[in-house]
Amino acid sequence: MIYFDNAATSWPKPTAVPEAMSRFMLAVGANPGRSAHRLSIEAGRMVYETREAVARLFNLSDPLRVVFGLNATEALNLALWGILCPGDRVLTSSMEHNSVMRPLRALERERSVKVDIVRCSSEGFLDADDAEAALRADTKMIVLNHASNVVGSVLPVAEVGRIAREHDVLLLVDAAQTAGAYPLDMGAMAIDLLAFTGHKALLGPQGTGGLCIGERVQENEMRPLKQGGTGSRSASEQQPSFIPDMYESGTPNTVGLAGLGAGVQYVIDRGVEEIRAHEVHLTRGLIAGLVEIPGVIVYGGLDAEMQTATVSFNIDGLAPSEVGLMLDEEHGTMSRVGLDCAPAAHRTIGTFPVGTVRFSLGALSTTDEVDAAVEAVREIATGRAA
Amino acid sequence: MAESECSVFLFSSTSAAIRAEKLAMESDFKVKLIPVPRHLSSDCGVCLRCDSAEVDAIRSLLESSRVEWENVRRL
Numbered sequence A: 001m002i003y004f005d006n007a008a009t010s011w012p013k014p015t016a017v018p019e020a021m022s023r024f025m026l027a028v029g030a031n032p033g034r035s036a037h038r039l040s041i042e043a044g045r046m047v048y049e050t051r052e053a054v055a056r057l058f059n060l061s062d063p064l065r066v067v068f069g070l071n072a073t074e075a076l077n078l079a080l081w082g083i084l085c086p087g088d089r090v091l092t093s094s095m096e097h098n099s100v101m102r103p104l105r106a107l108e109r110e111r112s113v114k115v116d117i118v119r120c121s122s123e124g125f126l127d128a129d130d131a132e133a134a135l136r137a138d139t140k141m142i143v144l145n146h147a148s149n150v151v152g153s154v155l156p157v158a159e160v161g162r163i164a165r166e167h168d169v170l171l172l173v174d175a176a177q178t179a180g181a182y183p184l185d186m187g188a189m190a191i192d193l194l195a196f197t198g199h200k201a202l203l204g205p206q207g208t209g210g211l212c213i214g215e216r217v218q219e220n221e222m223r224p225l226k227q228g229g230t231g232s233r234s235a236s237e238q239q240p241s242f243i244p245d246m247y248e249s250g251t252p253n254t255v256g257l258a259g260l261g262a263g264v265q266y267v268i269d270r271g272v273e274e275i276r277a278h279e280v281h282l283t284r285g286l287i288a289g290l291v292e293i294p295g296v297i298v299y300g301g302l303d304a305e306m307q308t309a310t311v312s313f314n315i316d317g318l319a320p321s322e323v324g325l326m327l328d329e330e331h332g333t334m335s336r337v338g339l340d341c342a343p344a345a346h347r348t349i350g351t352f353p354v355g356t357v358r359f360s361l362g363a364l365s366t367t368d369e370v371d372a373a374v375e376a377v378r379e380i381a382t383g384r385a386a
Numbered sequence B: 001m002a003e004s005e006c007s008v009f010l011f012s013s014t015s016a017a018i019r020a021e022k023l024a025m026e027s028d029f030k031v032k033l034i035p036v037p038r039h040l041s042s043d044c045g046v047c048l049r050c051d052s053a054e055v056d057a058i059r060s061l062l063e064s065s066r067v068e069w070e071n072v073r074r075l
Helices: A016-028 A038-057 A072-083 A098-111 A128-134 A157-166 A254-270 A272-291 A320-331 A343-349 A367-385 B014-026 B052-064
Strands: A066-069 A089-093 A114-118 A139-145 A170-174 A193-197 A209-213 A296-298 A310-315 A336-338 A356-360 B006-010 B032-035 B046-051 B071-074
Touching: A016 A038, A016 A254, A038 A066, A038 A209, A038 A254, A038 B014, A066 A072, A072 A098, A072 A139, A072 A170, A072 A193, A072 A209, A089 A098, A089 A128, A098 A114, A098 A139, A098 A343, A114 A128, A128 A157, A139 A157, A157 A170, A254 A272, A272 A296, A272 A310, A272 A367, A310 A320, A310 A367, A320 A336, A320 A356, A320 A367, B006 B052, B014 B032, B014 B046, B014 B052, B046 B052, B052 B071
Parallel strands: A089 A114, A089 A139, A139 A170, A170 A193
Antiparallel strands: A066 A209, A193 A209, A296 A310, A310 A356, A336 A356, B006 B046, B006 B071, B032 B046
16 A cells, blocks of 8 residues: 555654553543643643654744644634734735635634735746835735745745745745655744644644744734633633734643654654655656656656655546546545645646546655656556557 | 641643643653642632742742743742
8 A cells, every 4th residue: 555645634744653642541531731730731741842843843942932733724724814913904915725725714804914925937936026126015924835845846935935934924834745755944934924734744643733923923923713721811801912822712632742752853863864765766766667657747846956745637538536536446546636735826827627646655655655656657548549 | 737737829721731741841840730629719720839949940930831820929
């Protein structure tokens, strides 16, 4: 069996991840930050260790500015709904996932937020000069995905970050596809808000993610999405006004965060640069194998150095869903088919509304799997031609 | 450590208390997270107990690491 759907969720995980979750469930189990007994404190320490690991990976100096939540979608919603006020203007790209586009369209309807969209190339790339040209005097925020979930194209976040600082605009980055797979440095890349998910390249379980809040964003500038118990300021009926508590109401997914901590530690120990080099190597082989099959169209820049380990393609004359079914049933190969929750990106690369077949590799993928998957596509495409 | 020689740092959140504990232990201070004693009040349920003689040094450590605390009280 070949699992090539790591852009949806990574699998398998390093064994340390389920082990850490099992250890928490069997030996700790308590509610972090609520009580003062040893198990509660131990649970709190574990959550803190995960905060610290995430902060180290993204070069954020204060671990307490890592706010945990369910996933990147929740983190993006917190940043967008928390910061954008009626009449504000926001700039985004034409390669975004619905985790950005749907909150923006809702903000447009409900708060009259003005949404500007800068067009990317048909390979999925953004020219930072185009982003700068699209800024208006009243633009408050730029929100960009670091890499496309459809074709893997990496957007010039650091260049846009520099431009954002020059124009005194906030930069929110959707790092769902890159956190753990591609170097991310909030300081060097001038990222003000970084939304990450725990269950993709950070190799943690589903139901974990968060928002890293840079120093340029003040607590009073971002409203929480929800209010409730935090284990702090319990005498008050008003929400606390300090990070992370003000954004973390309710008991967290502590068992998930135990697993996320182990996943992030795996990434730190192996090294993002090493993981990146491994994925570039595999992606280069995958692209080279697919482009030489007659009848196969591969989308994106076709350059492994310019993208993540996500490759979209189609086979001439076959619907993506048919290809996906044959890959699964006849070749034991898992892919994603269709629009990948990113209609804007598919319009940009010219594959809307049919979509594509998507192979997405991960840190634990192998060259043998790439070779076998290419062979499977060749058989399907050749069978079609015969 | 006799009670009279101990002090506690009080914090507004458990996350800050845990961060303070880790930083202090890494610098070899003898500290322990304990429930907030009933005659003190705090915004969170745990506080960091330390040797009173080390309060100033721990205070500088927390300041340099930008960990905020609410109060320091002698036990």
